[in-house]
Amino acid sequence: MYIFTCENTFEDMMCCIYHAWEKALKVGHGCVRLEKRGEEQISLFDEYIYVEYNEEEYKKVVRSIKHKISEEAYACVYYACLSSEQDALDTAYRFLIKGFKIGSDITFMRNDPDVMRIKDIRRKVLHETRYFMEFARFNSIDNKVYVCHLEPESDVIYEVSLHFADRMPSENWLIIDDNRKKSVVHTTDGQMYFTDYDMSVLAKTEDVKDEYTDMWKIFFETIAIKHRHNPECQRNLMPVWMRKHVTEFQ
DSSP states (O other), X not given: OEEEEEOSSHHHHHHHHHHHHHHHHHHOGGGEEEEETTOOOOOTTXXXXXXXXXXXXXXXXXXXXXXXXXXXXXXHHHHHHHOOOTXXXXXXXXXXXXXXXXXXXXXXXXXXXXXHHHHHHHHHHHHHHHHHHHHOOEEEETTTEEEEEEOOSSSOHHHHHHHHHHHSTTSOEEEEETTTXXXXXXXXXXXXXXXXXXXXHHGGGGGOOOTTHHXXXXXXXXXXXXXXXXXXXXHHHSOGGGOTTOGGGO
């Protein structure tokens, strides 16, 4: 078995699919598996091949998916690659094997196990994205920049950032993924980009209390109805693991 591995970014995964497919043309798709780096299940009898990012290969894969299958198929693959599920990358690859044979109809074949699996992964990623759109809390730093810390399981901070780019288009803000040690920066001119900051510095921004911190907590406590306090229902609507950076639960 040839196991292709890559870094946990969408662009690297597309390149990984490119090289795995190239190898599969010689040995067959059944002899190839894809895994994200750091999640490999090491075996003495498998050959591990690490794939690095190549812009041309990345563009070829994206273009082929969109033109030869469909935009919907591309969306399924994109969200699968954002997922934290261990089998997400290999599922995307299996989905594409069938997609390039069948065409755009592949996304409607809900009785196929690979299609069902990638749809399920996509749904979970979108669900998590919507959660963090609602649970994101910003701190104002010297009234110059707003900073938000998140710890999502899937790599969704860019999707969350698109939501706030529409809501806060004329503000400077950062959304930081503490799990992946990266952030999305938005400037007043509407530009948005990924960056790697010194996380030891960024971690301190959450300790800064602005004028709205106490007001938000008071509002949260004031609107609560004491006799209808239901922790179990609250946990269902707002899971405990998502509350770490939510102001009213600090």
